[in-house]
Amino acid sequence: MEKNRFVKEIYGLLEILTGSARQSGFSWDFRIFLAHRIFRIFSAPRFVLQPVDLEQVVNQLKDCVDLTEKILIAKKKNKEADIADKRDPEISMQYLYGLAWAQQSDREYYHGASHFADRLLNSNLDISFLKGAKCLDLGTGHARYALAMVHLGAISVVGIDFSNYCLDEARRRLNFYPKEAGKIKLLLKDVYKLPKNMNGAFDFVCANGFIHHLPDPVRGWQAMFDCLKKGGHAFTFVFADGGTPWWRAIDLMRELLRPVPLWFSHKTLEGYEVSGNQIFNILDYSYTPIQHRFERGYVEDTLHNIGFREIHFLTGGVIHDSVLRSRLFETDRQLYGNSEIRYLFRK
Numbered sequence: 001m002e003k004n005r006f007v008k009e010i011y012g013l014l015e016i017l018t019g020s021a022r023q024s025g026f027s028w029d030f031r032i033f034l035a036h037r038i039f040r041i042f043s044a045p046r047f048v049l050q051p052v053d054l055e056q057v058v059n060q061l062k063d064c065v066d067l068t069e070k071i072l073i074a075k076k077k078n079k080e081a082d083i084a085d086k087r088d089p090e091i092s093m094q095y096l097y098g099l100a101w102a103q104q105s106d107r108e109y110y111h112g113a114s115h116f117a118d119r120l121l122n123s124n125l126d127i128s129f130l131k132g133a134k135c136l137d138l139g140t141g142h143a144r145y146a147l148a149m150v151h152l153g154a155i156s157v158v159g160i161d162f163s164n165y166c167l168d169e170a171r172r173r174l175n176f177y178p179k180e181a182g183k184i185k186l187l188l189k190d191v192y193k194l195p196k197n198m199n200g201a202f203d204f205v206c207a208n209g210f211i212h213h214l215p216d217p218v219r220g221w222q223a224m225f226d227c228l229k230k231g232g233h234a235f236t237f238v239f240a241d242g243g244t245p246w247w248r249a250i251d252l253m254r255e256l257l258r259p260v261p262l263w264f265s266h267k268t269l270e271g272y273e274v275s276g277n278q279i280f281n282i283l284d285y286s287y288t289p290i291q292h293r294f295e296r297g298y299v300e301d302t303l304h305n306i307g308f309r310e311i312h313f314l315t316g317g318v319i320h321d322s323v324l325r326s327r328l329f330e331t332d333r334q335l336y337g338n339s340e341i342r343y344l345f346r347k
């Protein structure tokens, strides 16, 4: 796609900031401050019903460059020790999501759940298959989508996750929904080691924001296929990098926070009174050890090769969904592209 001149400038500024982030002259506090600032610059416009103003993004990034340069000049001497968390990626992920999910307010949790139906309905897809369905939610986290499935008529939902931190958080949330909770079973399981009795057992399998965190994503989609009954429906949402500045900004945040332990970022953001959902997003994007970003064609070919059919790309969404915004506004297409993609498909 023909790049807008502001987008070219945005890339250049992100490059400069990433170079600065690799230097060791910044305190942890400043790294967190800047990661939060970058995320606000890129994410705040997604919640307003007008096209993103690219010139404003450029000017805000220039302010960041200006600030980092001043700090680097002022701090010639590096006194900072690199004591980043050096945990095994699997354990980091289990811990991260337990902590990250706990940040959302009850309202944000409930909204997150309602987005599931909104996205399908706004894409003109029929969701009546959920009525009376036996559902499986892979990588359920705090079980917001499991809750949504019950609201949409599922007779039962099994939510699996390999993190006990997440399942504790899911149980705490579901305490507030006793009627729905009666239909939801939460199991501590690794998607790569699902029990044989799950084979062909479900009418609907969901993998929301899950597959892109797996070391072997294809095995994750294959698990969806295996657990589905013939004719059953499946839903997946994954990150996609269409070559827009959005993911370069996320890379910059990851670079900034690399030396900063997760707990320190969490406590600092909380201290700044950053909203729970923002803390969740900053920690999620910056600290997850595995974050694949796929090409749309690759996802579609892979699903097809596994044996799925009727693969529908979701074109509708809610206000902050890049797919919707990119369709509505040219500047958003330039800044975000389709950075998250969703599919409904069948076995």
Ligand SMILES: C[S@@+](CC[C@H](N)C(=O)[O-])C[C@H]1O[C@@H](n2cnc3c(N)ncnc32)[C@H](O)[C@@H]1O
Pocket: 093, 094, 097, 138, 139, 140, 141, 142, 143, 144, 145, 160, 161, 162, 163, 166, 189, 190, 191, 192, 207, 208, 209, 210, 213, 214
């Ligand atoms: C970004 S969260 C998505 C949570 C939920 N689907 C949602 O959208 O609200 C990814 C979840 O996958 C879980 N997870 C990652 N790898 C897993 C694995 N191998 N087996 C089971 N769960 C896993 C994490 O613990 C985390 O809760």
